[in-house]
Amino acid sequence: MDDLIIAGKSFKSRFMLGTGKFKNKNELTECITLSGTEIVTVALRRIDLNRHEENILEYIPKHITLMTNTSGARNAEEAVRIARLAREAGYGNWIKIEVINDSKYLLPDNQETVKATEILAAEGFVVMPYMYPDLNTARALVKAGAATVMPLGSLIGSNQGLKTKEFIQILLNEIDIPIVVDAGIGRPSQAAEAMEMGAHAVLVNTAIATADQPAVISKAFALAVEAGRLAFLAKLPEQKNQAQASSPLTGFLYEK
Amino acid sequence: MKLIINGEIKIISGQPDLTSLVNQLCPNPKLVIAELNGQIIKCQNWNNASLKDEDKIELVTFVGGG
Numbered sequence: 498m499d500d501l502i503i504a505g506k507s508f509k510s511r512f513m514l515g516t517g518k519f520k521n522k523n524e525l526t527e528c529i530t531l532s533g534t535e536i537v538t539v540a541l542r543r544i545d546l547n548r549h550e551e552n553i554l555e556y557i558p559k560h561i562t563l564m565t566n567t568s569g570a571r572n573a574e575e576a577v578r579i580a581r582l583a584r585e586a587g588y589g590n591w592i593k594i595e596v597i598n599d600s601k602y603l604l605p606d607n608q609e610t611v612k613a614t615e616i617l618a619a620e621g622f623v624v625m626p627y628m629y630p631d632l633n634t635a636r637a638l639v640k641a642g643a644a645t646v647m648p649l650g651s652l653i654g655s656n657q658g659l660k661t662k663e664f665i666q667i668l669l670n671e672i673d674i675p676i677v678v679d680a681g682i683g684r685p686s687q688a689a690e691a692m693e694m695g696a697h698a699v700l701v702n703t704a705i706a707t708a709d710q711p712a713v714i715s716k717a718f719a720l721a722v723e724a725g726r727l728a729f730l731a732k733l734p735e736q737k738n739q740a741q742a743s744s745p746l747t748g749f750l751y752e753k
Numbered sequence: 754m755k756l757i758i759n760g761e762i763k764i765i766s767g768q769p770d771l772t773s774l775v776n777q778l779c780p781n782p783k784l785v786i787a788e789l790n791g792q793i794i795k796c797q798n799w800n801n802a803s804l805k806d807e808d809k810i811e812l813v814t815f816v817g818g819g
Contacts, residue, residue: 515817515818515819516817516818516819517817517818517819518817518819519817522817525817538818538819539815539816539817539818540815540816540817540818540819541786541813541814541815541816542813542814542816543759543760543811543812543813544759544778544779544785544812544813544814546758546759546761546763546778546779546812549780550816552781552784552814552815553815553816553817554784554815565815566818566819568818568819581793582786582788582793582813583786585786585793585795586784586786586815588815653819654819680819700819702819703819706817
């Protein structure tokens with residue numbers, strides 16, 4: 498299958514994994530191994546000085562590309578600050594910008610996201626902004642130097658699938674950088690649907706981390722992403738409103 | 754000395770630098786990123802970062818996230 502290329506780096510897998518909400522972090526490692534994902538997201542938080550916590554990085558194999566999200570940022574300034582902290586830690590400069598100031602729907606603030614993208618791209622970060630699928634914003638993000646755009650399929654953690662399908666399709670038609678469908682993908686079939694449309698990759702977290710068997714479902718998602726990509730590359734035929742027989746309509750056995 | 758660490762007031766004895774403070778407070782110092790009064794301090798400079806009363810220190814690390 499064709500490689501996914503982001504910021505000049507080549508990836509075999511088009512399935513990205515979020516690392517939040519895993520009850521057992523060993524399951525995260527199993528998911529990474531079994532799904533073959535090559536890009537995972539992590540977040541930054543204040544250390545809890547009152548209790549010992551295991552560090553998530555210990556559960557992520559070294560060959561994986563880490564992308565730190567800026568979750569917790571309510572504006573561009575805070576997102577920039579989080580990105581700089583992440584880079585300081587020495588784990589690369591890939592940043593998923595996530596600017597959210599609404600705690601009910603967790604919808605991204607597109608305007609602040611564009612601002613943060615502009616600043617961070619100019620500082621040499623590989624910027625992957627999480628955004629509400631709006632064409633004008635996507636164009637502004639490209640102009641600001643984004644490496645990809647990451648439109649939401651539906652609300653974070655909602656497992657509702659591609660509620661924004663038509664608008665993601667517009668981005669796919671008009672935007673020339675990779676498009677990663679992020680948020681709300683709840684089933685492998687929804688991941689496949691996004692890939693069949695021509696999305697370049699899919700990011701899933703909640704649907705895997707909160708499943709009974711995370712590793713098994715991560716594999717199912719990875720396979721669905723691959724199947725969807727193959728279907729897209731093979732150019733699916735259009736839908737029709739009338740039947741078209743699959744078998745020949747002449748030469749029946751008992752025809753007179 | 755009184756320090757504000759991750760928003761909490763902490764009384765720390767002696768005259769620690771950032772290295773000794775992080776070692777004292779964090780179980781896994783290798784994965785800690787430190788900010789002193791809003792400025793990121795690279796870990797190779799922690800030894801030179803002397804602390805004074807009322808300094809604001811942020812100690813952050815990586816956690817799971819989507």
